[in-house]
Amino acid sequence: MYLTEVDTLRYPSHTNWVCSNIDPNHKRYISPISYKIKPNCVPFKYLIKIIKQIKGSKILLIEDNYMHVTFTSKIFKIVEDIEFLYDDDFKLIYISAISKKNKYIKSTRKRIEYIREKFLLEL
Numbered sequence: 001m002y003l004t005e006v007d008t009l010r011y012p013s014h015t016n017w018v019c020s021n022i023d024p025n026h027k028r029y030i031s032p033i034s035y036k037i038k039p040n041c042v043p044f045k046y047l048i049k050i051i052k053q054i055k056g057s058k059i060l061l062i063e064d065n066y067m068h069v070t071f072t073s074k075i076f077k078i079v080e081d082i083e084f085l086y087d088d089d090f091k092l093i094y095i096s097a098i099s100k101k102n103k104y105i106k107s108t109r110k111r112i113e114y115i116r117e118k119f120l121l122e123l
Contacts, residue, residue, distance in 0.1 A: 044086050044093075046122040067086075070082075080100070
């Protein structure tokens with residue numbers, strides 16, 4: 001259930017989501033994670049390791065090249081849904097995220113950037 005450009009029709013007035021699998025000029029666009037890998041490296045395993053280290057994270061589904069994760073904030077219990085779609089051909093991990101509260105999408109973006117930074121340091 002990956003958020004794509006077609007799905008943006010479901011959220012036309014909402015400001016609580018970001019996605020890397022849409023037009024880069026769209027205001028809800030966030031860059032995918034781009035990487036170069038070492039021989040015999042499995043990038044998705046590194047991503048799973050990083051997510052498991054983040055407090056409040058819960059991996060709901062891992063299936064082939066897809067992962068669905070929730071993060072729950074400690075104080076306000078705000079839930080963020082983040083999906084990762086791994087594309088080995090292009091060396092990209094696409095991201096879609098939605099925050100259950102509109103004003104918390106900035107923290108969702110920060111979380112994604114934190115994951116990106118940690119991921120790139122791991123490789």
